[in-house]
Amino acid sequence: MSETRWLSEDEQNVWREFTAATGMLMAHIEGQLQHESGMPHAYYGVLVALSEAPGRRLRMSELADARKASRSRLSHAVARLEANGWVRRESCGSDKRGAWAILTDRGFAALEAAAPGHVETVRESLFDPLTPEQVKTLGEISRAIRSNLSPRCEAAQAAMEAAEAE
Numbered sequence: 501m502s503e504t505r506w507l508s509e510d511e512q513n514v515w516r517e518f519t520a521a522t523g524m525l526m527a528h529i530e531g532q533l534q535h536e537s538g539m540p541h542a543y544y545g546v547l548v549a550l551s552e553a554p555g556r557r558l559r560m561s562e563l564a565d566a567r568k569a570s571r572s573r574l575s576h577a578v579a580r581l582e583a584n585g586w587v588r589r590e591s592c593g594s595d596k597r598g599a600w601a602i603l604t605d606r607g608f609a610a611l612e613a614a615a616p617g618h619v620e621t622v623r624e625s626l627f628d629p630l631t632p633e634q635v636k637t638l639g640e641i642s643r644a645i646r647s648n649l650s651p652r653c654e655a656a657q658a659a660m661e662a663a664e665a666e
Contacts, residue, residue: 525625532621537614542567544618546577547586547611550603557602559592568653586610 507515530541537544549566550556558566564574578601581587586607592598603611627635 528625529618529621533614533618536617537610539610539614542569542577543581543586544611544614546574546581546601547603547607547614550587550601551608551611553603555602556608557600560589560599560601563601581607584610 526541533539533541533544539547545567546563549563550558560574560578561571563578564571567574569577578587578589582589584607586604588602588604590600590602592600630638
């Protein structure tokens with residue numbers, strides 16, 4: 501068993517600043533979307549993913565992968581989006597268990613209405629306080645963290661989905 505590699509005082513301070521900043525940023529973005537558009541950030545992300553897909557459609561499994569969400573969590577979100585008339589599901593002819601999620605015109609209009617406020621909130625909250633060099637550094641740091649975590653998150657996601665299937 502290896503010894504715990506405790507955080508230094510500087511690392512602890514950076515960790516606390518990072519978690520406070522990211523938590524505040526995501527809460528601010530969530531609040532703006534809920535207040536102005538009546539949708540949580542997770543639903544906005546689903547609409548964006550579908551809007552960027554060819555034909556504004558993705559298989560549910562591809563959408564779950566794109567959103568880094570479990571299939572059950574995504575299915576719940578899509579059900580809510582369907583109830584709003586923003587997304588519809590269609591069976592996949594080549595795979596009896598598969599389904600397509602399709603962004604409706606109404607869903608695209610909701611996304612178009614939400615996007616300006618969302619983008620302005622992201623800009624003023626994240627990018628405006630930073631210099632161009634800090635933005636570049638933030639991108640590099642974010643890519644390094646994602647690169648490190650991606651294989652671990654994919655393995656955890658697979659294990660979670662296997663447990664849900666049982």
